[in-house]
Amino acid sequence: MKLSTLMAAVNAGQGADDRQQEIQEVEITGIQYRSDRVSPGDLFVALPGQSRDGHDFVEDAAARGAAAVVTRKSMNLNIPVLVVRDARDALAKAAARFYDHPSEKLTLIGITGTNGKTTTAMLLEHMLRRSGLPTGMIGTINYHYEGKSFKSRLTTPEASDLQHILANMAAAGVSHVIMEASSHGVALQRVAGCRFSLGIFTNLSQDHLDFHGNMEAYWEAKKAFFTRYLREPGSVAVINTDDKKGRELADILGQKRCIRTGLGNGSRVYPSGLSFDQHGIYGRLHLQSASFPFHSPLAGQFNLENILCAAAAAEVMGIAPRAICEAIETFSMVPGRLERIPNTLDRHVFVDFSHTPAALKNVLLTLREIIPGRIICVFGCGGDRDRGKRPQMGEIVARYADLAVVTSDNPRTEEPGDIIVDIVKGIHDARQLPPLQVGPEFEQGSFTVEPDRKKAIRLGIRASHPGDAVLIAGKGHETYQIIGHQTLAFDDRLEAQQVLAWEMDDVADTLDH
Incomplete structure (x- = not known):
């Protein structure tokens, strides 16, 4: 891809260089944010970090053959330097353009919350797969699709890695992708450049304050997924309103964009006649279009909340109530979750x-x-x-x-x-x-x-x-x-x-x- 195309995607200025036309014709063969991964022809994006600054590795990237670099300040190098205001935003937008906006070819579902993301994601994946939809998943345990599985270094991969994964999934014929959207992934703009069709909020409690500093900043990161990244026309939010912050978020989003789940009044997806024992959860599940008795081998109130979120999302995706019920009853365990x-x-x-x-x-x-x-x-x-x-x-x-x-x-x-x-x-x-x-x-x-x-x-x-x-x-x-x-x-x-x-x-x- 021509460098000029990526320059337009990230709205980059150019460092002091009078070879503008020549520079724009530079061919880019990949995008990297780590200098030790750079191959000849790559575009290197210098990201700010918690302990190290990507600008410290620009010369190393150039020495390894980077064709151009993206920075937040002008630098004197023998390769093109593109100056941007926000390097993380630039990485996400450049990667989305380089991989031809893969999320637009997929139904992308993001799940965020302190607890329950992985269980909800895997249960929803089970529902979609049982209905014959080729589904991929990106999360804490791994990312996988079409019989292939890969280790996850981050719950939400860095933006360029994420776009590459989505592109591979789309090329393999995947139609739906479920992704855990961590607070780090939102705050560090790893999900920028993605078009989400549906978002799920599970709950909010104390975690990751070493990164966010305080609960308010942590909450803002979770909320931003819905207010900043889930804004496409027709996108829907599924919110666990048994959680206090879930109720607050549902009020912010409004009825047209939000499906409330839980035991509380006003929930559009809710259970009744509940009982719990060593063999799981029993009750009746009320969807928007139907209700049915169910038994889940999963244990506990917290897993009931995950079930409600997954079922509500599956219904939005067009999954039949019978298939949702069968998936709930045949989904028994998530690795490392009880x-x-x-x-x-x-x-x-x-x-x-x-x-x-x-x-x-x-x-x-x-x-x-x-x-x-x-x-x-x-x-x-x-x-x-x-x-x-x-x-x-x-x-x-x-x-x-x-x-x-x-x-x-x-x-x-x-x-x-x-x-x-x-x-x-x-x-x-x-x-x-x-x-x-x-x-x-x-x-x-x-x-x-x-x-x-x-x-x-x-x-x-x-x-x-x-x-x-x-x-x-x-x-x-x-x-x-x-x-x-x-x-x-x-x-x-x-x-x-x-x-x-x-x-x-x-x-x-x-x-x-």
Whole structure:
């Protein structure tokens, strides 16, 4: 593509150079925002970062063969320099133009909210696929389409990566794409250049304050997805109005653009006759066009909210009520989201991604409702992230679990012990037990500290009786642990399976003797 075409797309000025016509004829073969990915012929966009500035890598990009660069200031280079006011906006618009605006060839659905994005996305994908629609998904766990799956580095990919993915999906014959739109993705304009047909809001609670600074800025990023990026004629918003901020957002958007879901008055998609147990959720689901009895294998009130959002969106997409019902009843699990670890020891062992106070509370309350025995929770908090939620999570686990096992999550560059101190500050009226004193007869309402996550998982499971629940929270589907600057292989599910296998062997040895 000619550089002149991209210049027009980003409304770029030109650095001091009298070769204007020659420059406009430069051929661009790709778009990059990381200098180490630049190949000859690429356009390099210098993005501002939290720790490093892309301008520091412009010369490296030029040395690697960049045909031109986009910057926020004029620079003296031997290649064309395009000067823009907003480099992130320029990256998104340039990538959308370079890949021929792929979102306009797709029905693009964006899902945002603190919790529930992945479950809602995967449930909606299941509904669309069962109705024969070729569907792709971009999210926290991975991005996939037409039988191909790729690891996700970011929940919402950087703008040029996102446009490339969408272009590949469109070329493969995908008609519908469901995308998790994170607050980072909105605030950093990764979704600029995308045309959305439908947006879903799940809920808002404390998270990512290390990036946004405060809850108001976090809320503004979530709200901006609907007020800035979901503005195409005919676009629709599905809003969970059981959430306070959801109600506020629905009022802002107005009735013509918004479908309210939830238990509250005014919801256009809602349930009735509800009951919950270990086998899931039962009730009657009322859509705008029909109602039907349903059973979902998913557990808990928070998953009911996800179901309502997905069902409302599917109906907007033209999916028949019968197909929606069948999809709800056949969708059993999202990796790392209250994922049950099978065993023959009568222990209810779950791995869950809950790493915010609200998510952790929701999962623990759900287990309280459906599990007859005691609840043991193994959890930690991530390093180099929002410190304010650490004592809140400590307080929540101490309140709703019978035994809290405080451990490491992804400590990153923080000392694990410092993170644990922050968590323990929120634990009140609970007795601390040394790890060696924690066994099946532990004192209920107590906690222990074991910084080694592998040992903590072992301790939590071995402290359980038949009928008890062990919740291993925080990392969910992740298959790694970040300690310092190292990313080490670690999977809560595999660790739990190994401990359960050992326990089964111990039981077998006891029976043999």
